[in-house]
Amino acid sequence: MNNTVLEPPYSKPYWLASEVGIWVCTLSFVYLLLGCALYLASFGKDKKKVTTEQKLLRICVFSSCFALARMVSDHTVAFVGWRNNTTCIRTVNVSTALYAPSIYSIYVFLWFRQNEFYSNPILKHLANKHLIRFSRVTILLLFIAGFAVTVLFQIPEVTGWDFKATPSGCIDVADIADIEALPTILVVITIVGQVALLGLLVYPILVTKKNQQQMTSSRSVTSPKVDRSRPLLQQAIVGRMRERGSVGMDAARKSSDVIDDVGSSDDDISHSELCWSEGESTDCESQAGDITMHGSTRGHRFTRRDGGSPAPRRVASLGSPKRIKVRKLRRTPRKSSMRKREQKLTILIKKVSILASICVASDVTATILQIMISLPELVYFFIFDVNLLINTVCVLLSFKQWRKIFFPRFTPPTPQPHDPPSSGGNTTNTHLPNHDPHGRNLDNVSIRSGLSTHTEMIVMSRSGTPEVHDVTRV
Numbered sequence: 001m002n003n004t005v006l007e008p009p010y011s012k013p014y015w016l017a018s019e020v021g022i023w024v025c026t027l028s029f030v031y032l033l034l035g036c037a038l039y040l041a042s043f044g045k046d047k048k049k050v051t052t053e054q055k056l057l058r059i060c061v062f063s064s065c066f067a068l069a070r071m072v073s074d075h076t077v078a079f080v081g082w083r084n085n086t087t088c089i090r091t092v093n094v095s096t097a098l099y100a101p102s103i104y105s106i107y108v109f110l111w112f113r114q115n116e117f118y119s120n121p122i123l124k125h126l127a128n129k130h131l132i133r134f135s136r137v138t139i140l141l142l143f144i145a146g147f148a149v150t151v152l153f154q155i156p157e158v159t160g161w162d163f164k165a166t167p168s169g170c171i172d173v174a175d176i177a178d179i180e181a182l183p184t185i186l187v188v189i190t191i192v193g194q195v196a197l198l199g200l201l202v203y204p205i206l207v208t209k210k211n212q213q214q215m216t217s218s219r220s221v222t223s224p225k226v227d228r229s230r231p232l233l234q235q236a237i238v239g240r241m242r243e244r245g246s247v248g249m250d251a252a253r254k255s256s257d258v259i260d261d262v263g264s265s266d267d268d269i270s271h272s273e274l275c276w277s278e279g280e281s282t283d284c285e286s287q288a289g290d291i292t293m294h295g296s297t298r299g300h301r302f303t304r305r306d307g308g309s310p311a312p313r314r315v316a317s318l319g320s321p322k323r324i325k326v327r328k329l330r331r332t333p334r335k336s337s338m339r340k341r342e343q344k345l346t347i348l349i350k351k352v353s354i355l356a357s358i359c360v361a362s363d364v365t366a367t368i369l370q371i372m373i374s375l376p377e378l379v380y381f382f383i384f385d386v387n388l389l390i391n392t393v394c395v396l397l398s399f400k401q402w403r404k405i406f407f408p409r410f411t412p413p414t415p416q417p418h419d420p421p422s423s424g425g426n427t428t429n430t431h432l433p434n435h436d437p438h439g440r441n442l443d444n445v446s447i448r449s450g451l452s453t454h455t456e457m458i459v460m461s462r463s464g465t466p467e468v469h470d471v472t473r474v
Contacts, residue, residue, distance in 0.1 A: 018382040025385040026071040033064040038408040063105035070098040074381045081170040088170035089163045100150035106391045111139045114200045142193040149186045169376040194360045201353045355394040362390045
């Protein structure tokens with residue numbers, strides 16, 4: 001083995017560019033590690049309540065620590081690795097060994113991310129036994145291949161690599177044809193595991209998109225035609241009139257002008273039909289303000305009979321727009337909240353899938369550059385350090401509060417003041433009361449509103465007596 005000491009490559013362009021780039025990566029990892037540590041400390045020290053976000057953040061801290069150790073080893077390669085063949089081989093092996101835990105921690109993080117998605121009640125139906133087995137095989141494949149690559153890369157007889165110190169630095173002088181097939185196979189297996197992990201992240205998006213398309217097509221086939229030019233009340237009345245037919249309409253026109261109080265659902269339908277069929281004298285939409293929720297009326301519409309006195313005409317409440325609106329509000333909150341949760345989860349899955357795609361693309365690109373282009377080992381180390389930085393930034397961006405990691409607060413947040421505990425059934429309020437311009441205390445304001453348009457507001461005055469104010473909107 002030739003251990004001749006060579007001239008230092010400090011003035012060469014490749015060395016200067018690589019060393020500057022490695023220093024940038026080193027400082028970046030120091031900053032990210034500090035941000036992760038501060039954000040992790042903000043969760044407190046309660047060991048009984050460890051959230052999934054804390055576990056994932058600890059994986060990022062673990063990966064960043066090994067990445068920093070890798071950067072230190074790369075600086076050793078830059079300043080010592082060029083001296084002789086022995087230092088070249090040893091420094092390269094140390095850097096390669098430190099790279100493995102840092103990069104594979106990223107994929108452990110992504111695996112836990114996809115496992116968290118399938119544990120969500122919204123996507124739990126997708127987590128069948130076949131998918132769970134596939135997921136476990138994927139992470140096991142990544143572990144085995146990564147460990148094998150890390151160990152075998154330390155044995156030149158297995159890899160076929162031949163590192164030597166040259167005037168251009170520490171370089172692998174072996175021909176690409178001399179590289180053994182086993183390391184190449186392990187690298188391919190690792191890439192397949194990465195792509196499989198990416199498929200586990202994308203699978204829920206594909207299934208959700210397919211289900212949405214099926215639901216849209218089924219709705220377009222089964223949904224009736226609706227006349228959007230008419231109000232909802234008129235559409236409902238016209239539809240019921242068409243169902244009853246022309247006979248029901250004729251009978252409705254011949255009925256009395258004075259209608260009794262609503263008693264049954266059939267009466268409600270007939271009243272609504274009369275209201276719409278005699279649109280010349282009345283309008284159902286204009287009478288919506290006179291309808292209560294109990295089937296009675298608050299006001300009367302008068303129609304003059306032929307030669308007679310005006311008679312009150314009551315309007316039924318079946319088709320009241322207010323009632324339709326209240327029913328809609330009663331039914332939609334749970335559905336809307338579930339829909340919002342699904343949308344948030346879908347957005348998060350898409351975000352993580354895109355970030356994971358960037359990680360895989362960066363890994364594959366760095367591997368191809370190492371195989372296809374002959375460069376000094378220091379340049380390769382710089383390329384893989386950039387790859388580590390890209391992967392770390394991507395996984396940190398997958399957190400909901402990623403801004404707190406990238407832009408940490410160096411001062412601890414001030415605790416929120418709390419009211420003192422009550423004793424003897426009496427509570428004291430330490431803050432000053434809030435008053436309006438008229439001197440009334442607005443700290444204790446309650447709104448009393450019924451289903452009608454009449455609204456009252458109860459305001460506590462300075463003397464402590466309640467005052468009732470009418471705030472009805474006209």
